[in-house]
Amino acid sequence: MNDMQLGNQNIEMxxxxxxxxxxxxxxxxxxLIAKEDGIENLTEDHWKVIEIIRNNYEEKGMAPMVRVICKETGLKLKQIYELFPLGPARGACRVAGLPKPDGCV
Structure with a gap:
């Protein structure tokens, strides 16, 4: 387990x-997670993706499919990979604070 420290709070990973x-x-x-993944600054487009992922998780208990993220943000798949180089599952879901998605290796 690789915990993270944010201020005086220990976050279990x-x-x-x-x-x-x-x-x-x-x-x-x-x-903090984004920096660990090599993303120096979270832009408005990053936050759009993160918000959609978190909202879907809160409503349905799982991350949305990539095509849903593309449709709701208006971003192309290539742009999502540019924003989150580790991809939508490994990168975006991790930055959005979700547990490891099913099928994510």
């Missing part, structure tokens, strides 16, 4: 760096 308690997520933690 699984062995792949996904949050074990997504309810502890906040924007500061997202920025």
């Amino acid at each position: 699984d062995g792949d760096g996904f949050m074990l308690e997504p309810q502890l997520w906040n924007r500061d933690l997202a920025a």
Whole structure:
């Protein structure tokens, strides 16, 4: 388990760096995770993707399919990979504070 430290709060992560308690997520933690993934600054487009992922998780208990993210943000798949070089599942879901999505290796 690779925990993260945000201020005086310890955030438990699984062995792949996904949050074990997504309810502890906040924007500061997202920025910290993003930096760990090589994303220096979260832009408005990053936040659009993150918001859609989090809303879908809160409503349905899972991350949205990539085509849903593309449709709701107006971004092309290539743009999502440019924003999150590790991809929508490994990168965007991790920054959004979700547990490891099913099928994510």
